[in-house]
Amino acid sequence: MRRWIWLGLRLSIGSGRGGVLRTALMSSxxxxxxxxxxxxxxxxxxxxxxxxxxxxxxxxxxxQPADPSALRVYDIEDVVGGRVLRRTAVTGGDATSPRPPGVAVLPAPGEMVVSPALRDLLATDPRAAGRLPQRVIGTVDPAGLLAPDELLAYVGAPSAPVAPEDRMLDEHWPVTGFGHPLGYALGLGAGPDVFTPARILAGAFGLFVLVPFGVFLATCARLSASTRDRRIAALRLLGVSARQATLVNAVETGVVTLGGALLGLALFAVLAPLSEGWRIGRLHWYAADLGVPVPLVVGMVAVTVAYAVVIGVLATRPARVNPLAVRRDAPSSRPGVWRLLPLLAGLGGAVLAGWSGRHEPSQRDALVFALSMLLTGLALPLALPTLGYAAAALVARLPGTPVWLELATARLRHAPGVAPRLVAAFTVMIYVAGMGSLGVSLIADDRGLSPTNDPGARRMYQVLGPGPVPAAELRQVPGVQVVDLVSVPATVSGERDYLIVGDCADFTGMFTLDPGESCVDGRTYRLVHQFSFGGAPLPEPGAEVVAQSGTRIPVPEQILHLGIRFDVSMSGRLLVTRQAPVTAALDVPPSSSVHLVTNDRATADRAAQVVAAQVPTRYLQGDLGARRGFDAELLVTLLVAGLTLSFVLGIGAFAAAAIDRTVERRRDNATLAVVGTSPRTITAGEVGFGILPLVIGLGLASLATITIAAVLAGLFDVDRAQVFGRIAPTLWLAGGALAVGLVLIAVPAWLTQRITAEQLRRP
Structure with a gap:
């Protein structure tokens, strides 16, 4: 046993320049x-x-805490300069109050504790300084931050009264400590750029990295396949048993793969501490967070080596079973049609799921579709030998076929399993890119697959949070219209309903009126909402509406027909303007919140500065232009990062296989050169040998992507043209992959035309 292990070690480190090149390619x-x-x-x-x-x-x-606590913490997600600013208003804190991690002392009113990134921003950005005028008394340590660039401020604020209807909200309950579990959902999360971490990312990078890495490693494990097969066959013909030959091959493959895995591990150990200042999109991190558990690292290295060994052992089975045929370079058997069945099953399952769920997709349809999509990706490399053999046979029968193309097709039919190893990684990469593009389009842009926000439209925001409303200060901001409307409970036509109390200017800022209608302060109006269906009938003129305070309001003749101006929910059967005589008898509660209308985000940002500076517990809710949580931008970032990794793995696998193939074919090409074949014909034959299966693979991946896209369009009831528009970049990527593949095959083939006596003598 020891001698065969030693032989495997010897073969892994010393078998000529070709062996050294193969070892270098496989380990790298x-x-x-x-x-x-x-x-x-x-x-x-x-x-x-x-x-x-x-x-x-x-x-x-x-x-109702066991120990009374006066501490209240109110978390606010604000925005400054397009970046998320997490502002936490702190009220009622003292020296005995619990503190969040990274905060040495809680701020009093007029004070704040900020993150290092926010401290630097306050010194350079007037917008941040205007939003947070409080005095900085401390800095949040890394233990209390998600990432080095996080903008976080704990702002001291005076205690503010809470409306009775809001006291049931847990955000107004006493704080007894810190460390509560979080709940997440796709969309705006509870913390900036924190999303359901392990499951979503593990699944995404499993698709973008592990699947291409499996194809990459399988390609590397079969480098110099013909040479290694002849070597195994020679050992068998010398009397070595199949088991001993398997051990030699396993040791050789395992040693080379283990050396490369340890090199990759060393590179990661060197690069990880240097990465703290790096970024992927808006994602930043602390270098200390990059630690991967040692058992996981050991397991990953062990699986990598074992996977390469299994691939190598299974691939050399013909050399162990029939060594004489391998030594004589006999043609390989024709690939079976069964190789197409998994691919057809995957595509058929996806079509079946789409047909079954065309009206109302069920969980079973979704599961069948997901499994079919995965099966399709795994089955693409399996189908390439059969399709490549069939294409080569078809081209060989065409009249007037050039010599170089006949040479390429003859080689494809002689060894139909060799060329697909060159293109498997590219094929899988294109399919993964298409699926990733579809996933981002459907999740991030929702089912409409089209923009829903008009950048030039007027925007409405709401001032929320406890404390007084700085309405007077907001009215002084140029370009801001304050909409202060109050709903008052009332009994209308014997049913519970509401009155709307406010000025006409505020009312028409919230709603649109039919042509020819206008609102005049000092009057009351009956309201017909365009968006209401059914409900209580419109009260008749002369009847009375009874407000919650008991005030009776005569129903007027005038009617206003209302249309939706903004996506804001407010309804009522009557409008009572503040100047109307009956308003004095109404019990109108003070406004707990107001709405703002602006023409652009810059104006809204100025209003948000006023709100934050005047009342730290208040904030502006609406689209301020910031990206946060698991939104479209983050999904696109992850997609681009994943596709980049897949592309690197695909290019690496193809380059390694192409270079190795060129070196391995030098002996056969030298024989052709001796009999008078021109270098141009030899190079063209090598290019045809690689390009024909590459075209088949890329075309097959594109066709599978288009099929899946069509099924998804039916499942989500989306226009197919829009879906195909989303995968169009993937088809362009396939064209780019074809060009790159052509260069990686042609250049080495042309540069290795020099013939040596060693190549002619070597069997």
Missing amino acids: GAALGVLLVLASLAVVSVAGAQHERAEARTPVRQE
């Missing part, structure tokens, strides 16, 4: 793959660490 491929996989696992670790720190600073609230 394993190193690149392990480095990318570790980086992907580190991303999951970063998200998990951010999740833990977000939970650690989340307040624990109790409606």
